[in-house]
Amino acid sequence: MDLSDEQWLASWRSEQKPQPEGWSFSDLETRMTETPVPWDIDLVYRTALADATSVLDMGTGGGEFLLTFANSLPRDTVATEGWAPNVLAARRNLQAVGVDVVEYSAPDEDVDSLPMPFPDDRFDLVLNRHESYSPRELARVIAPGGGS
Numbered sequence: 001m002d003l004s005d006e007q008w009l010a011s012w013r014s015e016q017k018p019q020p021e022g023w024s025f026s027d028l029e030t031r032m033t034e035t036p037v038p039w040d041i042d043l044v045y046r047t048a049l050a051d052a053t054s055v056l057d058m059g060t061g062g063g064e065f066l067l068t069f070a071n072s073l074p075r076d077t078v079a080t081e082g083w084a085p086n087v088l089a090a091r092r093n094l095q096a097v098g099v100d101v102v103e104y105s106a107p108d109e110d111v112d113s114l115p116m117p118f119p120d121d122r123f124d125l126v127l128n129r130h131e132s133y134s135p136r137e138l139a140r141v142i143a144p145g146g147g148s
């Protein structure tokens with residue numbers, strides 16, 4: 001689009017509003033382009049979920065993305081979320097599919113400073129799209145032979 005700097009600024013300012021809760025960008029769907037990536041995250045998730053019996057989704061946002069896999073989730077699926085508005089949104093969205101939402105996030109400045117609120121070897125699959133994590137804690141909560 002051939003806009004002047006002022007027109008670009010005006011159009012960006014008209015979009016400024018408080019961050020909506022959750023983590024869905026469906027409002028932008030028809031106005032957004034994304035650079036293609038060389039992997040298929042849906043296929044990666046579905047393949048991993050096929051064998052999973054206990055799953056953790058870290059930093060689930062409002063749970064919108066996890067919900068797209070609702071038919072593939074084992075009964076024992078738990079999510080974490082650390083941003084207060086999204087803890088509420090995730091609980092509301094995920095309760096219908098029986099996923100508990102635990103309030104937790106690893107502090108960005110020191111991911112090892114807050115242990116994950118789960119016992120050793122708790123999960124055989126940990127999903128994480130765009131959330132900070134402690135590799136040490138991840139290794140602790142994944143059961144031997146499990147994955148992330």
Ligand SMILES: C[S@@+](CC[C@H](N)C(=O)[O-])C[C@H]1O[C@@H](n2cnc3c(N)ncnc32)[C@H](O)[C@@H]1O
Binds near residue numbers: 064086128131
């Ligand atoms: C990038 S989001 C990804 C959510 C989800 N895993 C997904 O793939 O759709 C990662 C984390 O950032 C959190 N987050 C989003 N906005 C935030 C904000 N303004 N301050 C702090 N955390 C925020 C989300 O709630 C979520 O836990």
